[in-house]
Amino acid sequence: MTKKQWIADGLLLAAAIIWGSAFAVVKNTLDSVPPSMMIALRFGIAALISGVILRKHLRGLTRGQVLMGLLVGVLTGLAYIVQTVGLQDTTAGKNAFLTTIYVLLVPFGSAVLFRVEGFSLSGEGRYDGDEIVSASGIDIGDCLMWINLSKAEDRITKKLPYIETVTIKRKLPHTVSIEYKQAKVFYGVCVDGTWALTDTKYKVIELLDSEPENVSQKIKFPKAKTFEPGSVLAFDVKDGEESPLDTYKNLMAEAEKTSLKGKVTGADVSDPTALTLTYDGRITIKLGAFTDISDKLKLAAGAVENEDRVDSSEYGTLDASITDEAYFRPGTKKSETTSEERTTAEISPEQAVE
Numbered sequence: 001m002t003k004k005q006w007i008a009d010g011l012l013l014a015a016a017i018i019w020g021s022a023f024a025v026v027k028n029t030l031d032s033v034p035p036s037m038m039i040a041l042r043f044g045i046a047a048l049i050s051g052v053i054l055r056k057h058l059r060g061l062t063r064g065q066v067l068m069g070l071l072v073g074v075l076t077g078l079a080y081i082v083q084t085v086g087l088q089d090t091t092a093g094k095n096a097f098l099t100t101i102y103v104l105l106v107p108f109g110s111a112v113l114f115r116v117e118g119f120s121l122s123g124e125g126r127y128d129g130d131e132i133v134s135a136s137g138i139d140i141g142d143c144l145m146w147i148n149l150s151k152a153e154d155r156i157t158k159k160l161p162y163i164e165t166v167t168i169k170r171k172l173p174h175t176v177s178i179e180y181k182q183a184k185v186f187y188g189v190c191v192d193g194t195w196a197l198t199d200t201k202y203k204v205i206e207l208l209d210s211e212p213e214n215v216s217q218k219i220k221f222p223k224a225k226t227f228e229p230g231s232v233l234a235f236d237v238k239d240g241e242e243s244p245l246d247t248y249k250n251l252m253a254e255a256e257k258t259s260l261k262g263k264v265t266g267a268d269v270s271d272p273t274a275l276t277l278t279y280d281g282r283i284t285i286k287l288g289a290f291t292d293i294s295d296k297l298k299l300a301a302g303a304v305e306n307e308d309r310v311d312s313s314e315y316g317t318l319d320a321s322i323t324d325e326a327y328f329r330p331g332t333k334k335s336e337t338t339s340e341e342r343t344t345a346e347i348s349p350e351q352a353v354e
Contacts, residue, residue, distance in 0.1 A: 023093075026092075116142045120175055127163065144174065157203075162206075163183060164184070165180065183205055190218070204230065206229060218278070219268070221235070251277070251293065252267070254294055257294070258297050258301035260277070272290065273288065275293075279300075279318075284317045284318070285318045285320055288322075
């Protein structure tokens with residue numbers, strides 16, 4: 001075990017010793033102090049100390065929180081009074097044993113009293129209620145208090161990838177509340193030749209047979225470690241290397257600092273030495289390696305903005321992999337074919353920003 005684990009276990013042991021010793025201390029004190037006075041002094045002092053330490057947090061309490069706190073305080077106070085009164089007529093050991101039986105009573109009692117009898121669903125999307133409930137793994141008759149909510153939420157988002165977020169809550173005494181939000185398709189991602197749709201957090205929503213059309217950006221990545229519906233895109237990365245996903249994010253961050261902002265419709269980071277961006281769905285910008293990427297992007301941005309060099313409706317490839325000059329080779333739309341020879345225009349940094 002680590003040092004922190006030893007410390008944590010030691011503190012838990014100390015807390016158990018202090019808690020257990022309290023029964024003997026209280027038993028001896030009751031010979032001279034009545035139970036009501038004992039409870040008042042014990043928790044009155046604790047309340048004052050806690051109030052001083054937590055005074056900043058107390059100021060932000062809502063009316064509802066205060067009322068619930070009072071309710072819990074009254075119930076806990078009554079329990080301690082009964083326990084302390086009982087301690088007068090029995091030993092500290094028996095009192096402690098009977099008190100700690102709640103550790104068994106709570107789970108077994110909840111298993112009997114709080115059974116799942118129905119579901120309350122809230123949200124919109126392509127899945128119906130039965131599909132969502134089935135994916136959660138929660139069944140009618142399950143103990144409401146024993147349900148692992150976070151695992152049930154994970155099961156839903158993995159089995160039903162078009163659900164972006166889901167929140168499951170217990171509604172006593174017998175209902176499970178499921179609130180969900182449909183994922184918004186944002187990226188078209190190609191990994192090792194296979195296309196997929198993902199949301200803004202790169203969770204794979206659906207694998208496709210062909211390249212998608214109506215997406216905000218199309219991104220090409222190398223082979224991934226995790227690339228399946230319901231899972232977030234992930235890559236195997238060696239120590240000291242950058243993930244292809246981080247390369248894409250950094251590339252986009254640099255592009256956002258130029259006039260390319262908001263007009264990048266695609267990227268290819270499958271080869272870290274041959275990075276490319278797609279501008280406005282019509283110009284492929286070759287950038288080479290990430291070295292001097294800021295200068296390369298400024299050169300490319302100036303070129304595509306200068307209509308004397310690159311027409312605003314023209315298709316083609318802009319090679320900005322060298323920071324001193326850029327070369328533009330006109331092309332055609334994917335749907336067009338032509339045998340006409342195209343020329344290559346050289347664009348220097350000065351010309352790009354003229």
